[in-house]
Amino acid sequence: MDDNIHLALSHNMYLQLKAIFTAKFDLESDLPVVFIDTHYNRSIEQESEAFDRETAKLWRISLNRRPFECLTRKDVQVTPVE
Numbered sequence: 001m002d003d004n005i006h007l008a009l010s011h012n013m014y015l016q017l018k019a020i021f022t023a024k025f026d027l028e029s030d031l032p033v034v035f036i037d038t039h040y041n042r043s044i045e046q047e048s049e050a051f052d053r054e055t056a057k058l059w060r061i062s063l064n065r066r067p068f069e070c071l072t073r074k075d076v077q078v079t080p081v082e
Contacts (some may be wrong), residue, residue, distance in 0.1 A: 010035065034058045 015039050034054045040047040 032057075034060045034061070 013035075014033050018031060021027060021031050022031075034057050035050070036054045036058065037047065037051060040051045042048050
């Protein structure tokens with residue numbers, strides 16, 4: 001695929017995902033979006049570069065965020081819903 005077309009499609013998908021998440025979760029702040037293909041082919045340079053770029057982006061984003069605390073199934077079952 002032509003690189004310009006690929007970039008345009010990626011940007012379009014990025015904008016669509018941001019709009020969906022902003023609407024669905026009533027977000028008031030800008031939500032970063034990353035595309036990480038966990039089944040990328042390391043021998044394909046374009047896929048490897050995309051994986052490295054997107055994981056680096058996620059790492060930079062995570063450095064400026066408070067850690068997310070996951071709840072266990074037990075926590076969810078015990079904690080009353082507000």
